[in-house]
Every structure is written in C-alpha cells, then in structure tokens.
Amino acid sequence: MAGKAQVDGRLSNLEGTLARILDQRKQRSKLRVLKSSSLNATDFSSNDFLSLSTNNEFRKDFLHELKAHVLPVGSTGSRLLDGNSKYAEQLEQTIADFHGSENALLVGSGFDANVSIFTCLPQPEDIIIYDELIHASVHDGMRATRASTLLAFKHNCVTDFRKQLTSCLPLVNRQSVFVAVESVYSMDGDLAPMAEMVAIMKELVPSGDCHLIVDEAHATGLYGHRGRG
Incomplete structure (x- = not known):
C-alpha cells in the first residue's frame, strides 16, 4: 500500500485510527511482529505436526517429482479456466483411493x-x-x-x-x-x-x-x- 500518510504534518483519519489500534494492542502485549525462526529451533506453534517441512525423505520425493514430470511452475489461472492438469487430477484420484472415497478435490488449504x-x-x-x-x-x-x-x-x-x-x-x-x-x-x-x-x-x-x-x-x-x- 502506498500513498501520502500525512497532510500538512497531520495524520489522516485512517492513519490515526490504525496508530491508536496498534498502540492499544501494544499496551495489552498483543502486538505481534514478523520474525524468522532458526532451523535448529524447536517448533511448538506451527501446523507442521508431522515435521514434513524438515523431513529429508519428503524433500527428496518432492524434488524427484519435479524432475520426473514436466510441470508448469505456476497454475496460470484457476482450474476452471486454464489451470487444470492431468497431474492434479491424478493426485486427486490417489487421495480418493487412499481414503476409500469416490472423489477428492484439491484446495489451497x-x-x-x-x-x-x-x-x-x-x-x-x-x-x-x-x-x-x-x-x-x-x-x-x-x-x-x-x-x-x-x-x-x-x-x-x-x-x-x-x-x-x-x-x-x-x-x-x-x-x-x-x-x-x-x-x-x-x-x-x-x-x-x-x-x-x-x-x-x-x-x-x-x-x-x-x-x-x-x-x-x-x-x-x-x-x-x-x-x-
């Protein structure tokens, strides 16, 4: 977001409101900031329950898949337009078979x-x-x-x-x-x-x-x- 934050040295109504809200959160010790985690840190807060993000075998399998298939590096658009692929359909079928289901549908999260x-x-x-x-x-x-x-x-x-x-x-x-x-x-x-x-x-x-x-x-x-x- 870009724009002129102040007019004649005065905060705009929006900037002033946001500043007050952030200050209130800071006073309640609820103001959060971005920070990087060390690779050696113990993780007690993420959703990576199975530690797949740091699993070497999973990493090898992922890289193997990238080499084994000619895949675009982006979806190019929604699947209903031009972002669908046979690979996605095959993955959905694999997931459905794994769960004993008729069908599966991939979503972002x-x-x-x-x-x-x-x-x-x-x-x-x-x-x-x-x-x-x-x-x-x-x-x-x-x-x-x-x-x-x-x-x-x-x-x-x-x-x-x-x-x-x-x-x-x-x-x-x-x-x-x-x-x-x-x-x-x-x-x-x-x-x-x-x-x-x-x-x-x-x-x-x-x-x-x-x-x-x-x-x-x-x-x-x-x-x-x-x-x-």
Missing part, C-alpha cells in the same frame, strides 16, 4: 476447504449443527452460508447433539441438515464421538438427509489405518 464447503453446500432454509469448539475456519464459512439455521451443541456431548437434532426434525422432510465436527480437535487433542453421532443421525433421520462433515486436518497421517484418519 484447510481454511479454504472449510470456508468453501459451508458457503456452498448448505442451501437456503437448510440447517447446520456444529460442535461449539469447531475450528474458526468453519465459523468463517458459516458467516457466509445460505443456511437459515445454525445450532451449536456442547463439545463432544452426544446428549446435547441428540437434543439439537431432534429440534430440527419438523424441518428435515423439506430441508437438509449438516453436522460439523473435527475428528481430532486441534486445541485439546480430544476425539469426537463420531460413531455415536452417526448412530443418532441414522436413528433420527433415516432418510439420509442429515450429512456429517468431518474436519480431519489433525487426524490424517496420525490416526486410522495407514494414517487415513
């Missing part, structure tokens, strides 16, 4: 995935029931969702989940219900009682109009057979 899912899938008048400790990216998606009803249930509480789903049953014949959980919650590391939740969904909504959306960001590679989550 887990944040992008959650925002896209909850923005696009629920239609007007649909219902979203979500764990109260669901990830912030799901909340970002729900802020832009077309669903008309958002209901939180107590964290990992199947009793409260049953209560919330039961309250929606009069609408289920006409609308869809989406249930949002994380298989492994990032902050506490506890596991969602998904087997019990699925049993309740099948019991109360045997039509199949209740859909479970599971964020596996913190389970893939760590839990399940061969790390399938």
